[in-house]
Amino acid sequence: MSADYPTWQTQADETWKLSFPVDRATADRIAAGLPEIEALDPAPVLVVSEPDPVQPDAWQLDAYFEGAPEAEALALVQTLSSTGSATPERLPDSDWVTLSQGFLAPIRAGRFFVHTAAHADAVPADAVAFRIEASRAFGTGHHETTAGCLEALDTLANEGARFDRIADVGTGTGLLAFAARALWPDAAVIASDIDPVSIEVVRENMGVNGIAEGSVALAVADGMDAPALAAAAPFDLILANILAGPLIALAPEFARAAQPGAIAVLAGLLESQAHDVLYAYREQGFAPRAHLQRGDWAILVLVQGS
Structure with a gap:
């Protein structure tokens, strides 16, 4: 020492x-x-x-x-x-x-309520609730980007959007995959992450939240590079709450994995980085549908038009 x-x-x-x-x-x-x-x-x-x-x-x-x-x-x-x-x-x-969890206040994002065990008795009756503890993976709902993605999903559902094949790339705790499954229960949902520990955390969180094993497919993958993702494509909804650099690098891969008319919800980027990310996706045939801002963070909702 x-x-x-x-x-x-x-x-x-x-x-x-x-x-x-x-x-x-x-x-x-x-x-x-x-x-x-x-x-x-x-x-x-x-x-x-x-x-x-x-x-x-x-x-x-x-x-x-x-x-x-x-x-x-x-x-x-x-x-x-x-x-x-x-x-x-x-x-x-x-x-x-x-x-430690007691210091993480619950988050309300649209219909979703994300809480830790310390706040399990505070769940509103009208909420779709998930218990996500701060742990070894990112994506507890307490960061602006994750909460913004939940809001974006809630808005898509309110607008009547329907999806059949959903990918949550860089899933972290699995929260966005869980939220998508709650909104579109008949869809095939797959959650992937480059970190095997994150996939372990997702499995744990599925058990905590009563999500049946197999109802969300899991894969360890670097971007879209995994047989399970290839087999599940093409997707009509792609979620990626990662960072601006990887989002830009993944634009061609997302374009290949997206069916015409697919929606991409991209986050993990600062508002100052939104232009560069949007440019990369425009080059791949995506067009902006919505642009949310939470603090200094941007959440882009894009539609594949090609």
């Missing part, structure tokens, strides 16, 4: 918390997932607080550790700080996961 940090005796029933400010760019990186931190065993739960409206770059990170954090894990998390090192504190005995 490094001499820069104290050594604690780890106990499994202890919860430790490390808090410090982060800037907006770091908060976005955390929301998109940090593989080097997710690889820790056990991995800490990272909870990023929304900024004060009058201080848009002032975010806070709370990191929760199961047991006293090892020096290496502590040092890795502290590299995210914008102000230098911070000192962890031991919290009173408690269920560390439930404690």
Whole structure:
């Protein structure tokens, strides 16, 4: 262990918390997932607080550790700080996961209500609810991009759209695939991710939310490169909440996998990146249908016209 940090005796029933400010760019990186931190065993739960409206770059990170954090894990998390090192504190005995989830307020996006176990008793009677815990995969519904995609799906359903073959590419927790299945229960839905851990998380979330095994097909895939995706194509709805660069790179693959008239819901891009993403998809025959904005984030709803 490094001499820069104290050594604690780890106990499994202890919860430790490390808090410090982060800037907006770091908060976005955390929301998109940090593989080097997710690889820790056990991995800490990272909870990023929304900024004060009058201080848009002032975010806070709370990191929760199961047991006293090892020096290496502590040092890795502290590299995210914008102000230098911070000192962890031991919290009173408690269920560390439930404690950390309690800070994630439920999200209402159209008819959807996304919550953690800590807020299971707050589900509105008229909502389509999903329990999604912050975990090893991105897409809890608490980031603007995921909530914006849920709103886009809700709007498509309200407009009478119908889909038969749906792909959620870069699925993360599986939330968007679950939402699409709830709206169009007769459709064939497949969820894919480049990270095998995400697919494990999707399976866990299916069980938690009472979604029958096999009702959402799962695939580990780099983009559209998987036999299961090829067999399920062509799609009339493609969901991709990833990042602007991969979205641009995937435009030709999405075009080949989309049937004429297909809808693509694209997210994970900043509003400042929307023009470049839209240009890439126009080149592949897609036309804009809707453009949503949540904070600095854009959600593009496109239609394949070729």
